[in-house]
Amino acid sequence: MDSRDKRAVGRRPLPAKPVLPDVTAAHRRGPADAVEARWRQPALVWQWHRERQEVLRPGVGYPGIVHLIEVARAERTLRQLYPHTSHFALRLSSRTRYPYALQVPSVPSRHDGRFHVFVPRGGTLLGETGTAEAAVALVVTHLPAGLGPAVAGTADDLRRWRSP
Incomplete structure (x- = not known):
């Protein structure tokens, strides 16, 4: 139990924080290793958050x-892209470094168990689904032609992104 969290007193112990893959070291080995390490990292982190909430707020x-x-990780075409998550949403990039190349629809997961699929960077709703499988299938149908494995971003990419 994390003794710093007073809400956990009298409840079952909080789960231990996961051991995360070294994404920085994976980047040094190349884009394919960075993508693989990055797919493992958010899965572990979000699983830990979910288990922690089950202790602190049971039934929520x-x-x-x-x-x-x-x-998404099980889908061959998506697994070659670089995942990142924020606010319960999955985004996929064809670059492994910032600025990310967001050409793939994003998928926020909702508290009611449904999923929205949005056009990349546009904010236009492509659809709402009741399952993760249906959301991933919708993403796959909207992949741009010729999208290949993620590549390492370069300093030139960052300069172009920053220039007016």
């Missing part, structure tokens, strides 16, 4: 981000 629903990551 948790968005399906963990299952969404697992389903």
Whole structure:
């Protein structure tokens, strides 16, 4: 139990923080290793958050981000892209470094168990689904032609992104 969290007193112990893959070292080995390490990292982190919430707030629903990551990771065409998550949403990039190249629809998971699929960077809703599997299938149908494995971003990419 994390003794700093007073809300956990009298409840079952909080889960231990996961041991995360070294994404920095994976970047040094190349884009393919960075992508693989990055797929493992958010799955572990979000699983830990979900288990922690089950202890601190039993019975309160948790968005399906963990299952969404697992389903997306199992899809061959998406697994070659660099994942990142924020606010219970999965985003995929064709670059392994910032600025990310967001050409793939993003998928926020909702607290009611549903998933929205949005056009990349546009904010336009492509659809709403009841399962992670259906959301991933919708993403796959909207992949740009010729999208290949993620590549390492370069200093030139960052300069172009920053220039007016």
